[in-house]
Amino acid sequence: MKRHLISAADLSRSDAVLILDTAAELASVAGRPIRKLPTLRGMTVVNLFYEDSTRTRTSFEAAAKRLSADVINFSAKGSSVAKGESLKDTALTLEAMGADAVVIRHGASGAAHRLAGWVTGSVLNAGDGTHEHPTQALLDAFTMRQRLGGVAQRGNGLDGLRVTIVGDVLHSRVARSNVLLLAVLGAEVMLVAPPTLMPYAVDTWPCKVSYDLDAELRKTDVVMMLRVQQERMSAAYFPTVREYRRRYGLDAGRMALLPDHAIVMHPGPMNRGVEIAAEVADSPRSTIVAQVSNGVIVRMAVLYLLLGGAGEEA
Amino acid sequence: MCAMRPEHEPKRAVSGPSGDQEAVGEDSALERAEASAGKTVLTPEEIRRALSRIAHEILERTHGGEGVVLLGIPTRGVPLARRLAARIGEFEGAPVPCGSLDVTMHRDDLRLRPARALQRTEVPPDGVDGKTVVLVDDVLFSGRTVRAALDALNDLGRPRAVQLAVLVDRGHRELPIRADYVGKNLPTSYREMVRVLLTETDGEDSVLLGERAR
Amino acid sequence: MSDQWLIKGVSVTGGPAVDIQITDGEIVGVARGIAAHGARVLDAPGLVALPGLVDLHTHLREPGREDAETVETGTMAAALGGYTAVHAMANTEPVADTAGVVEQVWRLGQQAGYVDVRPVGAVTVGLQGRQLAELGAMADSAAAVRVFSDDGYCVADPLLMRRALEYVKAFDGVIAQHAQEPRLTEGAQLNEGAVASRLGLAGWPAAAEEAIIARDCLLAAHVGSRLHVCHVSTAGSVEIIRWAKSKGWQVTAEVTPHHLLLTDDLAEGYDPVFKVNPPLRTRADVDALRQGLADGTIDCVATDHAPHPVEAKETEWAAAANGMTGLETALRAVQLAMVDTGMLDWPGVADRMSARPAIIGRLAGHGQPIAPGSPANLTLYDPAAPGEPVDPGAHASKSRNSPFAGMALPGKVYATFLRGVPTVLDGKVTR
Numbered sequence: 031m032k033r034h035l036i037s038a039a040d041l042s043r044s045d046a047v048l049i050l051d052t053a054a055e056l057a058s059v060a061g062r063p064i065r066k067l068p069t070l071r072g073m074t075v076v077n078l079f080y081e082d083s084t085r086t087r088t089s090f091e092a093a094a095k096r097l098s099a100d101v102i103n104f105s106a107k108g109s110s111v112a113k114g115e116s117l118k119d120t121a122l123t124l125e126a127m128g129a130d131a132v133v134i135r136h137g138a139s140g141a142a143h144r145l146a147g148w149v150t151g152s153v154l155n156a157g158d159g160t161h162e163h164p165t166q167a168l169l170d171a172f173t174m175r176q177r178l179g180g181v182a183q184r185g186n187g188l189d190g191l192r193v194t195i196v197g198d199v200l201h202s203r204v205a206r207s208n209v210l211l212l213a214v215l216g217a218e219v220m221l222v223a224p225p226t227l228m229p230y231a232v233d234t235w236p237c238k239v240s241y242d243l244d245a246e247l248r249k250t251d252v253v254m255m256l257r258v259q260q261e262r263m264s265a266a267y268f269p270t271v272r273e274y275r276r277r278y279g280l281d282a283g284r285m286a287l288l289p290d291h292a293i294v295m296h297p298g299p300m301n302r303g304v305e306i307a308a309e310v311a312d313s314p315r316s317t318i319v320a321q322v323s324n325g326v327i328v329r330m331a332v333l334y335l336l337l338g339g340a341g342e343e344a
Numbered sequence: 345m346c347a348m349r350p351e352h353e354p355k356r357a358v359s360g361p362s363g364d365q366e367a368v369g370e371d372s373a374l375e376r377a378e379a380s381a382g383k384t385v386l387t388p389e390e391i392r393r394a395l396s397r398i399a400h401e402i403l404e405r406t407h408g409g410e411g412v413v414l415l416g417i418p419t420r421g422v423p424l425a426r427r428l429a430a431r432i433g434e435f436e437g438a439p440v441p442c443g444s445l446d447v448t449m450h451r452d453d454l455r456l457r458p459a460r461a462l463q464r465t466e467v468p469p470d471g472v473d474g475k476t477v478v479l480v481d482d483v484l485f486s487g488r489t490v491r492a493a494l495d496a497l498n499d500l501g502r503p504r505a506v507q508l509a510v511l512v513d514r515g516h517r518e519l520p521i522r523a524d525y526v527g528k529n530l531p532t533s534y535r536e537m538v539r540v541l542l543t544e545t546d547g548e549d550s551v552l553l554g555e556r557a558r
Numbered sequence: 559m560s561d562q563w564l565i566k567g568v569s570v571t572g573g574p575a576v577d578i579q580i581t582d583g584e585i586v587g588v589a590r591g592i593a594a595h596g597a598r599v600l601d602a603p604g605l606v607a608l609p610g611l612v613d614l615h616t617h618l619r620e621p622g623r624e625d626a627e628t629v630e631t632g633t634m635a636a637a638l639g640g641y642t643a644v645h646a647m648a649n650t651e652p653v654a655d656t657a658g659v660v661e662q663v664w665r666l667g668q669q670a671g672y673v674d675v676r677p678v679g680a681v682t683v684g685l686q687g688r689q690l691a692e693l694g695a696m697a698d699s700a701a702a703v704r705v706f707s708d709d710g711y712c713v714a715d716p717l718l719m720r721r722a723l724e725y726v727k728a729f730d731g732v733i734a735q736h737a738q739e740p741r742l743t744e745g746a747q748l749n750e751g752a753v754a755s756r757l758g759l760a761g762w763p764a765a766a767e768e769a770i771i772a773r774d775c776l777l778a779a780h781v782g783s784r785l786h787v788c789h790v791s792t793a794g795s796v797e798i799i800r801w802a803k804s805k806g807w808q809v810t811a812e813v814t815p816h817h818l819l820l821t822d823d824l825a826e827g828y829d830p831v832f833k834v835n836p837p838l839r840t841r842a843d844v845d846a847l848r849q850g851l852a853d854g855t856i857d858c859v860a861t862d863h864a865p866h867p868v869e870a871k872e873t874e875w876a877a878a879a880n881g882m883t884g885l886e887t888a889l890r891a892v893q894l895a896m897v898d899t900g901m902l903d904w905p906g907v908a909d910r911m912s913a914r915p916a917i918i919g920r921l922a923g924h925g926q927p928i929a930p931g932s933p934a935n936l937t938l939y940d941p942a943a944p945g946e947p948v949d950p951g952a953h954a955s956k957s958r959n960s961p962f963a964g965m966a967l968p969g970k971v972y973a974t975f976l977r978g979v980p981t982v983l984d985g986k987v988t989r
Contacts, residue, residue, distance in 0.1 A: 139828070
């Protein structure tokens, strides 16, 4: 693997399958008396979070600690960043602190790219603006394989799996990473959203597009709901929350259209009652809770593969 | 960008057995070709007899296999452990629990090469607490793999005792580790390479001794 | 200092080698084998003589942003780029919306002495787009403002734009519009296309530029006024301007050197050196702009030289300032994009980079043909100089944000003469 994980496009198919297989192996660690591995002992992982995200941050923190790494949490609020320190200066501070890896979440697309130019350690993109969130896509893929991948999963991708992603694709870094990763793993991706929330030039992406949710639900194995922010209404992306929910919300009625085996996913946090109804979120089809626990082991796998060996290969 | 591969070992001029001999993961075609150019030091028949003998020894020293759990160290320790388990099961008429123990995450040479793919760790349902765990591996060389296995085992629970069974002991220990059960003692020089082939992984049973390439 | 010069063996706008004789700031002879006793001699074999370049669009940042550039450093950079006159845009601090500020900038230019600085006056007070600035006072001032622009911002209010177009007719002024419909480009970061979509950068639609240009062409025609369009960047804009000209409307337009060469895929690494307003667009847009410049639909090249201090560019993309430096690389970039591709010859370069900008800016004394009687504003350029990679660290500009850093641009400005006095000799400023 490369030194950094900034975009899902950084991963070849064999890289991605390796991560999933490694995560599958690491899953058993949680069941052991000692829920830790010594692999990253003596290494320092810094969580550099410019956006509030307790869930993702604690997920990375747990992953790093289970590999015996030291974790330093650097949150933007109340730090030198709030006083106007630039990203570059923060990067230099982390370098001086000896960070072996920096996990960065930032509101600007490309922040992880820029950071990678200023630090010698590994950079893990935990979400940059509306660009990408590769570990989310990895844990989503892992969850799909876990639930639908059959008995012998090791070495497998997601070939032929039909995945439908619904919601504010335009502003979603989760969607971008998922489209790239799922395509590399052999899945067929369908994006469903109102035209205003579809990215410009989406026809150049490795996926199909539809505005008709009901038609797509009948023939999908996975439906992934994306969060819709209410602020999008004031920028005229859709007229009202009510209209959005009616046309693109996953309620119990729509859930009944799904094939029997199909699962419902959501990267969280959810707007219950907007893009997803409460009874859907709580149904047995929903993998939302599993996605969270899978997040830790997938991030452990990524940290191990990035940091657990010698430097990078060409 | 390059794909991540399970560990590929270039031949090294630097001595130190802790690398090549105990590589986990698939060996390269180069290594196979080099190693097969060597002399056979154990034939399939000799391997079969050695395993039977070890199985009997295990039964002797553990009061008939009471509380014994076999854990093979991947890659080739695993089929060996299964064969031993099968033999012991035949002799005693009762199955002995068998599994595998991946040591990758506990190796002391992790930072010397790119991160390797993990192998399977499968612990039998009754676990290892209070059991006599017999670690099984194909070749005992520097002892570092076994040390890593002891660390990994420690995280799984607290066995009553830990023993070690190996098909070949080639000497050159770098740590105070010894095997309880040895198929064959094979004095070697550092320059030599011991190669174990098993039907389950390589299509045939054989132990070869060859020179490392320069 | 002698005020007599004899430039020997130079190719005037690509023609056969001749000599140029200069006396007291004026060209007195252009012929072969001129003898001029007492004149300083400059041997110029292989060089091309162009009328001194005129930039219609430069940001000198003074007053207010002297950390990025001053009139002195900016005009030094201009001279090194072969310029003898620059129009300094009004988005300074304070804004150049009064006679006082424009006269200050004009005087700073005179003191520095590298090029003639013609300040551009703001169209609206404080560039706020609400109230017309005192355009007449600025026109009547010592700075003799003729070009008015809110560049940096669009004059978006259609009524205000109409009024401005009408008002400047009284003193032969021209409104230079920065065409960017603000509502369509709120938070925009990069050309709206496949690249921005993939990079997660908010899109900047071409239609936001084209819609304003179309509107303004119609308004200018309606009130019978001149209109100049700043930094055209899309194929659609070129078509609209071509259509407006075909109707005989008084519309002129400029293009930057970077829009003739660079495309939006350069943003892949999120390096803000490529962040500019209007944004870099696609290959098809670059081709249409080149064609437009070649056939005269686009009247001139204007640098939009926009210096920024390091901290304004060494950030994540969204936080970075827009703009690229361009004075010192402009002619070389135009050679690469237009001359070396056979789309424009040297007389064409003289027209687009000197004659027409001077006409649009109503700048007397510049852009004149290289002939006896013309002021001696000259650029001597070596198109065959080895293509040295651009090194912003060696630039005279205070700022380093050049998108051509490391790129091998052909050619080199050898000398620049301002009214018979060399400001640049052998590629270096003379003082």
